[in-house]
Amino acid sequence: MKIESNLFLLPGAFFLFIGIVYGALTHFEEMVGFPAILLTAGLALMVGIYFKMLERRHGVRPEDRDDAEIAELSGDQGLYAPWSWWPIVLAGGGAIGFLALAVGWWLMVPAAIVGTVGLVGWVMEFSTGRFAH
Incomplete structure (x- = not known):
């Protein structure tokens, strides 16, 4: 490094x-x-x-x-989720956010909500412990 x-x-x-x-x-x-x-x-x-x-x-x-x-x-270099749907949700939030630049700033609120849900879902997808799903 x-x-x-x-x-x-x-x-x-x-x-x-x-x-x-x-x-x-x-x-x-x-x-x-x-x-x-x-x-x-x-x-x-x-x-x-x-x-x-x-x-x-x-x-x-x-x-x-x-x-x-x-x-x-050699060996595993990390964890990859090949069947995760959360990146699509996160991309949808980003798309709504970019649409807000053209249509109106009021669309940033749903974009932030969808983006936050997608990000939290993707990060917590493999969480274990008390709040595992």
């Missing part, structure tokens, strides 16, 4: 520096570009810090080592 974290931390530091220089050159009066550059830096730094935390938590992965074998990553 070291390469991935540096891939975001270095541009984040660059945009932070450039944002401060840009703000100083415009006397911090230009209130579109300056915050946009700082937000770009913040987003890049946020992802880079997250990857750095994953690196500390999981240690060195086989793909981070030069002497790793392909067989070290």
Whole structure:
């Protein structure tokens, strides 16, 4: 994860520096570009810090080592639900949300409801324990 974290931390530091220089050159009066550059830096730094935390938590992965074998990553890589209907519900909420841009903002309420139901259903599809379905 070291390469991935540096891939975001270095541009984040660059945009932070450039944002401060840009703000100083415009006397911090230009209130579109300056915050946009700082937000770009913040987003890049946020992802880079997250990857750095994953690196500390999981240690060195086989793909981070030069002497790793392909067989070290064999096996299951995660959980996939091939027959899940929840992504379709979530896509329907997104479609209603995009329709709201053309028709009217009042459609954002049903879009948010459908999208929230789809997201919660998809996340909780394989939940176990007291509230399992």
